[in-house]
Amino acid sequence: MNVSDTHNKRMASMTFGSVYPHYVTKVVRKGKTVEELHQVITWLTGFDDAKIQELIEAKVTFETFFAEANLHPNASLITGLICGYRIEEIENPLMQKVRYLDKLVDELANGRKMEKILRNP
Template sequence: MSKHKIFTMSFASVYPHYINKLEKKGRSKNELDTIIFWLTGYNESELQQILDNKTDFETFFNKVPQLNPNVTKITGVICGYRVENIEDPLMQKIRYLDKLVDELAKGKAMEKILRT
């Protein structure tokens, strides 16, 4: 079975689209980075290295320092699928990030996005 196209896409190619989506809604790159750091455990320099190296999504998520233990609190529909029911672990992690970006774009408070 072939890999899903998004698995082999570079994170750096999608990151600017996340930023544009959020800035159009009055949110910031710093807020995006905050949710990425919360979800993955990466820090600023590690994220910059991922962007510079054009790391693909599969590697990005396979090398996560520590997936946030509250990740299971991320629920709801993204791209027509309930994130909590996605069976492929890698696709689920990608959709978790998509869901967090959507929540940020919709104006949800950061405290709620970060499940605090």
């Protein structure tokens, strides 16, 4: 998928903490919990609750957020469309990771079973 460098740079410089409240609102509105959201974030990144909070308070960018993450080995199993983008076709590695997280949050909000979201074969 062709995306402009400007778009990629804008997304890379966006802070995780500025997007996190939107994730919370989305899942809570659909009857899910912050704990479930954290379970999904932890699965993808390896961050525990304290580290997630630390990164929010430090106002780290998505670039730093994913640079510090230990991406789950099964993250590449996250496929499909999110925000109009086919995840498996995104060429920019950082953008792909951001979309992985977006997709997992969407699946949680839409009521997909946690076993399926976490893609543990």
